[in-house]
Amino acid sequence: MKQGAQGSAGTGIPQDDPVRARVPAQQRAASSQQLDGELDGERCGPRGAARGEHTHSETPSPALGFPRPACPPAHPRPVVQRASVRGQILDALRTALVSGELRPGVLYSAPVLGERFGVSATPVREAMQQLAMEGAVEVVPNRGFRVVERGARELAELAEVRALIEVPVMQRLARTVPAERWAELRPLAEATVRAAGSGCRATYADADRVFHRALLALAGNEQLVAIAEDLHRRAQWPLVGGPASRGRADLLADAxxxxxxxxxxxxxxxxxxxxLVRKHFAGAA
Known part of the structure; x- marks a missing residue:
């Protein structure tokens, strides 16, 4: 399939769009179906490409779409269900959204994305349906999925809702949770500082959510944690017309x-x- 340049009215990835997965060298040598490229640069660490979809089971791809500081050591991998591949594709697409590789207003087709990731269109379509439920993309019948365009007003509204939910909870926890419990979360706060130092927005977004989730988990309310994390994830998507990512200095200030x-x-x-919570939410983008 040719990958021609397409804009917001197209059905695939623009020619210069880097949303594609890496395949380890040994897989490239063993396969006649090679991917035609990889994500540009060394932005967020190595990624793998899942193999083609099977009906019952599938050999998982190595950390597809999830930025990691280093590849895990090579070892035999167990056979897993297809849902694992779908989950890896979902992680990859979420990372691409946060980093700005999936651009607001652009239309993407599941078959083209599947070819880029080295899988069939089915797990891509399933992952995109999940993103549509989360409000990240909208379904365009018979054409694909368009990344939702977000403006500063939506970001401000998300910050307001997050503050309404989390500020009272955090104030209550400040009065009731002993200092030693908070001290146990210090490594997570320090992890966000290290992630910010990498300058990679996707890497920082992961560490950021882990830290906030751990704070709210002390309230003992799983529904609260789930709702807050959904709002948090939405707040991390880039704005239309804005920069693809904040700079390293901005991430360090946030951390x-x-x-x-x-x-x-x-x-x-x-x-x-x-x-502090209100200031933090207001500055998040």
Whole structure:
């Protein structure tokens, strides 16, 4: 299939779009069906490409779409269900959304994305349906999926809703959770600082969500955690017409607020917690 340049009215990836998965060298040598490229540069660490879809089982691809600092050591992999491939594709597409590789307003077709990832269109279509449920893309009948265009107003609304939900919870936790429990989360706050230092928005987005999820988990309300994480993920998608990603300095400033928030929680200062959370949400993008 030829990959011609296409804009928002096309049915596939623009020619210069780098959304594609890497295949380890040994797989490239053993396969006559090679991918025609890979994600540009060394942006967020190595990615693998899943093999073609099977009806019952499938050999999983190595960490497709999930930025990692290093590849895991090679070892035999167990046979897994097709859902595992679908999950890897979903992770890859979410990473591409956060990094700006899937661009707002652009139409993408499942068969073309499947060819880029080295799988059939089925797991891509299933992953895209999930993203449609989350509000990241919209279905264009008989053509594919268009990435939703978001503006500054939507981002501000998300920040307001997150604050309405999380600020009262965080204030209550500041009064009731002992300092030693908060201290246990220090490694997660420090992990966001390291992720910010990488300059990779997708890597930072993962660490950011892990930290916030751990904070709210202390409330013991699984529904709260699920709703808050959905809002958080939406807030991480780039704006239409905006930069594909914030710079390293912006990410480091955001991560520093995690450390300051944890300090206020350890000190049991609800008012400081309120101010920090509202400031953090307002600046997130």
């Amino acid at each position: 520093a607020e995690h450390v300051a928030l944890l300090d206020a929680l350890c000190a049991g200062e609800p008012e400081a917690v309120q101010a």
